[in-house]
Amino acid sequence: MWFDEYEQLTHTEKEQFILTANQLLSKTFIIRDKYSPKEKRLKLNPDYRFIERHLELFRRYLRLSGWELEKDNNYGVIALYNRFELNRAHLNKRTTIILYILRLIYEEKREKLTLKREITTNVGEVVGKMINLGLIDKKPPNKDLIDAFRTLRRHQIIDYLGSDVTQPDTGIIIYPSILFVVTNEKITEIYELAQAPQKEDEDNEDELTEEELEEEE
Incomplete structure:
Protein backbone atom coordinates (compact mmCIF):
# COMPACT_ATOMS: atom_id res chain seq x y z
CA MET A 1 0.00 0.00 0.00
CA TRP A 2 1.18 3.49 -0.83
CA PHE A 3 0.24 4.76 2.62
CA ASP A 4 2.61 2.35 4.38
CA GLU A 5 5.48 3.60 2.22
CA TYR A 6 4.40 7.20 2.79
CA GLU A 7 4.46 6.69 6.56
CA GLN A 8 8.11 5.63 6.34
CA LEU A 9 9.08 9.08 5.07
CA THR A 10 10.44 11.69 7.44
CA HIS A 11 8.31 14.71 8.32
CA THR A 12 10.31 16.85 5.89
CA GLU A 13 9.96 14.27 3.12
CA LYS A 14 6.20 14.07 3.69
CA GLU A 15 5.93 17.84 3.28
CA GLN A 16 8.01 17.69 0.13
CA PHE A 17 5.92 14.82 -1.19
CA ILE A 18 2.70 16.82 -0.81
CA LEU A 19 4.21 19.94 -2.41
CA THR A 20 5.71 18.00 -5.31
CA ALA A 21 2.50 16.06 -5.97
CA ASN A 22 0.61 19.36 -6.18
CA GLN A 23 3.24 20.73 -8.55
CA LEU A 24 2.71 17.75 -10.83
CA LEU A 25 -1.05 18.29 -10.83
CA SER A 26 -0.73 21.98 -11.65
CA LYS A 27 2.21 21.89 -14.08
CA THR A 28 1.82 18.54 -15.87
CA PHE A 29 5.57 18.18 -16.39
CA ILE A 30 8.60 18.16 -14.12
CA ILE A 31 11.84 18.80 -15.98
CA ARG A 32 15.19 17.33 -14.92
CA ASP A 33 17.33 20.21 -16.20
CA LYS A 34 15.67 23.51 -15.39
CA TYR A 35 16.89 27.00 -16.19
CA SER A 36 18.20 29.01 -13.24
CA PRO A 37 17.78 32.78 -13.80
CA LYS A 38 20.28 33.46 -11.03
CA GLU A 39 23.05 31.31 -12.52
CA LYS A 40 21.86 31.73 -16.13
CA ARG A 41 22.25 28.05 -16.93
CA LEU A 42 20.47 24.72 -16.67
CA LYS A 43 20.56 23.10 -13.23
CA LEU A 44 19.40 19.76 -11.91
CA ASN A 45 15.85 20.19 -10.64
CA PRO A 46 15.57 18.90 -7.03
CA ASP A 47 11.86 18.15 -7.54
CA TYR A 48 12.75 15.79 -10.38
CA ARG A 49 15.29 13.99 -8.21
CA PHE A 50 12.79 13.67 -5.36
CA ILE A 51 10.18 12.09 -7.63
CA GLU A 52 12.86 9.84 -9.09
CA ARG A 53 13.74 8.54 -5.62
CA HIS A 54 10.09 7.89 -4.73
CA LEU A 55 8.71 7.14 -8.19
CA GLU A 56 6.59 4.13 -7.27
CA LEU A 57 5.10 5.93 -4.28
CA PHE A 58 4.03 8.84 -6.49
CA ARG A 59 2.61 6.42 -9.05
CA ARG A 60 0.53 4.51 -6.52
CA TYR A 61 -0.72 7.69 -4.87
CA LEU A 62 -1.70 9.44 -8.12
CA ARG A 63 -3.21 6.30 -9.65
CA LEU A 64 -5.93 6.38 -6.99
CA SER A 65 -7.44 9.45 -8.66
CA GLY A 66 -6.92 8.37 -12.26
CA TRP A 67 -3.46 9.76 -12.98
CA GLU A 68 -0.55 7.94 -14.58
CA LEU A 69 3.05 9.06 -14.13
CA GLU A 70 5.60 8.48 -16.88
CA LYS A 71 9.33 9.13 -16.70
CA ASP A 72 11.56 9.50 -19.75
CA ASN A 73 15.21 9.10 -18.81
CA ASN A 74 16.47 10.12 -22.23
CA TYR A 75 14.86 13.57 -22.26
CA GLY A 76 14.68 14.05 -18.51
CA VAL A 77 10.93 14.58 -18.36
CA ILE A 78 8.37 13.34 -15.85
CA ALA A 79 4.86 13.64 -17.28
CA LEU A 80 1.42 13.28 -15.73
CA TYR A 81 -1.51 11.90 -17.75
CA ASN A 82 -5.13 11.32 -16.81
CA ARG A 83 -6.17 7.87 -17.98
CA PHE A 84 -9.80 9.00 -18.22
CA GLU A 85 -8.72 11.93 -20.43
CA LEU A 86 -10.23 14.42 -17.99
CA ASN A 87 -8.93 17.79 -16.74
CA ARG A 88 -7.32 18.73 -20.03
CA ALA A 89 -6.28 22.31 -20.60
CA HIS A 90 -7.96 24.02 -23.54
Whole structure:
Protein backbone atom coordinates (compact mmCIF):
# COMPACT_ATOMS: atom_id res chain seq x y z
CA MET A 1 0.00 0.00 0.00
CA TRP A 2 1.18 3.49 -0.83
CA PHE A 3 0.24 4.76 2.62
CA ASP A 4 2.61 2.35 4.38
CA GLU A 5 5.48 3.60 2.22
CA TYR A 6 4.40 7.20 2.79
CA GLU A 7 4.46 6.69 6.56
CA GLN A 8 8.11 5.63 6.34
CA LEU A 9 9.08 9.08 5.07
CA THR A 10 10.44 11.69 7.44
CA HIS A 11 8.31 14.71 8.32
CA THR A 12 10.31 16.85 5.89
CA GLU A 13 9.96 14.27 3.12
CA LYS A 14 6.20 14.07 3.69
CA GLU A 15 5.93 17.84 3.28
CA GLN A 16 8.01 17.69 0.13
CA PHE A 17 5.92 14.82 -1.19
CA ILE A 18 2.70 16.82 -0.81
CA LEU A 19 4.21 19.94 -2.41
CA THR A 20 5.71 18.00 -5.31
CA ALA A 21 2.50 16.06 -5.97
CA ASN A 22 0.61 19.36 -6.18
CA GLN A 23 3.24 20.73 -8.55
CA LEU A 24 2.71 17.75 -10.83
CA LEU A 25 -1.05 18.29 -10.83
CA SER A 26 -0.73 21.98 -11.65
CA LYS A 27 2.21 21.89 -14.08
CA THR A 28 1.82 18.54 -15.87
CA PHE A 29 5.57 18.18 -16.39
CA ILE A 30 8.60 18.16 -14.12
CA ILE A 31 11.84 18.80 -15.98
CA ARG A 32 15.19 17.33 -14.92
CA ASP A 33 17.33 20.21 -16.20
CA LYS A 34 15.67 23.51 -15.39
CA TYR A 35 16.89 27.00 -16.19
CA SER A 36 18.20 29.01 -13.24
CA PRO A 37 17.78 32.78 -13.80
CA LYS A 38 20.28 33.46 -11.03
CA GLU A 39 23.05 31.31 -12.52
CA LYS A 40 21.86 31.73 -16.13
CA ARG A 41 22.25 28.05 -16.93
CA LEU A 42 20.47 24.72 -16.67
CA LYS A 43 20.56 23.10 -13.23
CA LEU A 44 19.40 19.76 -11.91
CA ASN A 45 15.85 20.19 -10.64
CA PRO A 46 15.57 18.90 -7.03
CA ASP A 47 11.86 18.15 -7.54
CA TYR A 48 12.75 15.79 -10.38
CA ARG A 49 15.29 13.99 -8.21
CA PHE A 50 12.79 13.67 -5.36
CA ILE A 51 10.18 12.09 -7.63
CA GLU A 52 12.86 9.84 -9.09
CA ARG A 53 13.74 8.54 -5.62
CA HIS A 54 10.09 7.89 -4.73
CA LEU A 55 8.71 7.14 -8.19
CA GLU A 56 6.59 4.13 -7.27
CA LEU A 57 5.10 5.93 -4.28
CA PHE A 58 4.03 8.84 -6.49
CA ARG A 59 2.61 6.42 -9.05
CA ARG A 60 0.53 4.51 -6.52
CA TYR A 61 -0.72 7.69 -4.87
CA LEU A 62 -1.70 9.44 -8.12
CA ARG A 63 -3.21 6.30 -9.65
CA LEU A 64 -5.93 6.38 -6.99
CA SER A 65 -7.44 9.45 -8.66
CA GLY A 66 -6.92 8.37 -12.26
CA TRP A 67 -3.46 9.76 -12.98
CA GLU A 68 -0.55 7.94 -14.58
CA LEU A 69 3.05 9.06 -14.13
CA GLU A 70 5.60 8.48 -16.88
CA LYS A 71 9.33 9.13 -16.70
CA ASP A 72 11.56 9.50 -19.75
CA ASN A 73 15.21 9.10 -18.81
CA ASN A 74 16.47 10.12 -22.23
CA TYR A 75 14.86 13.57 -22.26
CA GLY A 76 14.68 14.05 -18.51
CA VAL A 77 10.93 14.58 -18.36
CA ILE A 78 8.37 13.34 -15.85
CA ALA A 79 4.86 13.64 -17.28
CA LEU A 80 1.42 13.28 -15.73
CA TYR A 81 -1.51 11.90 -17.75
CA ASN A 82 -5.13 11.32 -16.81
CA ARG A 83 -6.17 7.87 -17.98
CA PHE A 84 -9.80 9.00 -18.22
CA GLU A 85 -8.72 11.93 -20.43
CA LEU A 86 -10.23 14.42 -17.99
CA ASN A 87 -8.93 17.79 -16.74
CA ARG A 88 -7.32 18.73 -20.03
CA ALA A 89 -6.28 22.31 -20.60
CA HIS A 90 -7.96 24.02 -23.54
CA LEU A 91 -5.62 26.19 -25.58
CA ASN A 92 -6.93 29.08 -27.64
CA LYS A 93 -5.88 29.42 -31.26
CA ARG A 94 -3.07 31.90 -30.62
CA THR A 95 -1.43 29.70 -28.00
CA THR A 96 -1.85 26.67 -30.26
CA ILE A 97 -0.05 28.43 -33.11
CA ILE A 98 2.81 29.51 -30.84
CA LEU A 99 3.08 25.98 -29.44
CA TYR A 100 3.26 24.62 -32.99
CA ILE A 101 5.98 27.10 -33.96
CA LEU A 102 8.03 26.34 -30.84
CA ARG A 103 7.82 22.63 -31.69
CA LEU A 104 9.12 23.29 -35.22
CA ILE A 105 11.95 25.44 -33.89
CA TYR A 106 12.83 22.77 -31.32
CA GLU A 107 13.04 20.12 -34.04
CA GLU A 108 15.17 22.31 -36.32
CA LYS A 109 17.62 23.26 -33.58
CA ARG A 110 17.76 19.79 -32.07
CA GLU A 111 19.29 18.51 -35.31
CA LYS A 112 22.08 21.11 -34.98
CA LEU A 113 22.65 20.65 -31.25
CA THR A 114 26.31 20.06 -30.34
CA LEU A 115 27.75 20.68 -26.89
CA LYS A 116 24.90 22.84 -25.58
CA ARG A 117 22.12 20.95 -23.87
CA GLU A 118 19.50 23.66 -24.06
CA ILE A 119 17.51 24.70 -27.11
CA THR A 120 16.76 28.40 -27.23
CA THR A 121 14.97 30.86 -29.46
CA ASN A 122 13.58 34.36 -29.00
CA VAL A 123 10.24 36.10 -29.36
CA GLY A 124 11.24 37.67 -32.66
CA GLU A 125 12.08 34.31 -34.20
CA VAL A 126 8.77 32.83 -33.05
CA VAL A 127 6.70 35.73 -34.43
CA GLY A 128 8.75 35.83 -37.64
CA LYS A 129 8.16 32.14 -38.29
CA MET A 130 4.43 32.54 -37.68
CA ILE A 131 4.33 35.27 -40.32
CA ASN A 132 6.58 33.43 -42.79
CA LEU A 133 4.39 30.33 -42.64
CA GLY A 134 1.30 32.41 -43.29
CA LEU A 135 -0.28 31.64 -39.93
CA ILE A 136 -0.63 35.33 -39.06
CA ASP A 137 -0.29 38.61 -40.98
CA LYS A 138 1.39 40.72 -38.33
CA LYS A 139 2.78 40.61 -34.80
CA PRO A 140 0.09 39.54 -32.32
CA PRO A 141 -1.08 41.99 -29.64
CA ASN A 142 1.23 42.09 -26.63
CA LYS A 143 -1.49 40.68 -24.38
CA ASP A 144 -1.82 37.62 -26.61
CA LEU A 145 1.92 36.99 -26.46
CA ILE A 146 2.02 37.42 -22.69
CA ASP A 147 -0.95 35.09 -22.14
CA ALA A 148 0.33 32.41 -24.53
CA PHE A 149 3.88 32.31 -23.21
CA ARG A 150 2.63 32.40 -19.61
CA THR A 151 0.43 29.35 -20.24
CA LEU A 152 3.28 27.39 -21.81
CA ARG A 153 5.66 28.40 -19.05
CA ARG A 154 3.21 27.35 -16.35
CA HIS A 155 3.14 23.85 -17.82
CA GLN A 156 6.95 23.61 -17.96
CA ILE A 157 7.16 23.69 -21.76
CA ILE A 158 9.26 26.86 -21.95
CA ASP A 159 11.05 29.32 -19.71
CA TYR A 160 12.02 32.95 -20.19
CA LEU A 161 15.58 34.15 -20.55
CA GLY A 162 14.36 37.71 -20.07
CA SER A 163 11.47 39.49 -18.40
CA ASP A 164 9.51 41.07 -21.27
CA VAL A 165 8.07 38.57 -23.76
CA THR A 166 6.69 41.39 -25.89
CA GLN A 167 10.22 42.33 -27.01
CA PRO A 168 11.69 40.49 -30.03
CA ASP A 169 15.11 39.90 -28.47
CA THR A 170 13.77 38.26 -25.29
CA GLY A 171 15.15 34.73 -25.17
CA ILE A 172 13.08 31.60 -24.64
CA ILE A 173 14.35 28.17 -23.65
CA ILE A 174 12.28 25.28 -25.03
CA TYR A 175 12.15 22.26 -22.77
CA PRO A 176 12.02 18.69 -24.15
CA SER A 177 8.55 18.35 -22.62
CA ILE A 178 7.28 19.93 -25.84
CA LEU A 179 7.93 16.57 -27.54
CA PHE A 180 5.30 14.99 -25.29
CA VAL A 181 2.75 17.72 -25.99
CA VAL A 182 3.22 17.93 -29.75
CA THR A 183 4.26 14.53 -31.05
CA ASN A 184 5.31 14.05 -34.66
CA GLU A 185 1.82 12.77 -35.42
CA LYS A 186 0.21 15.91 -34.03
CA ILE A 187 2.25 18.42 -36.01
CA THR A 188 0.07 18.11 -39.13
CA GLU A 189 -3.11 18.18 -37.05
CA ILE A 190 -2.10 21.36 -35.25
CA TYR A 191 -0.96 23.02 -38.48
CA GLU A 192 -4.40 22.42 -40.02
CA LEU A 193 -6.07 23.69 -36.87
CA ALA A 194 -3.93 26.82 -36.81
CA GLN A 195 -4.90 27.64 -40.40
CA ALA A 196 -8.62 27.21 -39.76
CA PRO A 197 -10.77 30.38 -40.01
CA GLN A 198 -11.52 32.07 -36.73
CA LYS A 199 -14.36 34.41 -35.78
CA GLU A 200 -13.18 37.93 -35.03
CA ASP A 201 -14.92 38.04 -31.66
CA GLU A 202 -13.31 34.80 -30.50
CA ASP A 203 -9.67 35.69 -31.04
CA ASN A 204 -8.74 35.32 -27.39
CA GLU A 205 -11.44 33.06 -25.99
CA ASP A 206 -12.21 30.20 -28.40
CA GLU A 207 -10.98 26.90 -27.03
CA LEU A 208 -9.76 25.15 -30.13
CA THR A 209 -7.73 22.20 -28.98
CA GLU A 210 -7.09 19.89 -26.08
CA GLU A 211 -3.40 19.12 -25.84
CA GLU A 212 -1.75 16.68 -23.46
CA LEU A 213 -1.64 19.42 -20.85
CA GLU A 214 -3.32 17.96 -17.83
CA GLU A 215 -4.60 20.64 -15.47
CA GLU A 216 -6.21 20.22 -12.08
CA GLU A 217 -9.70 21.64 -12.07
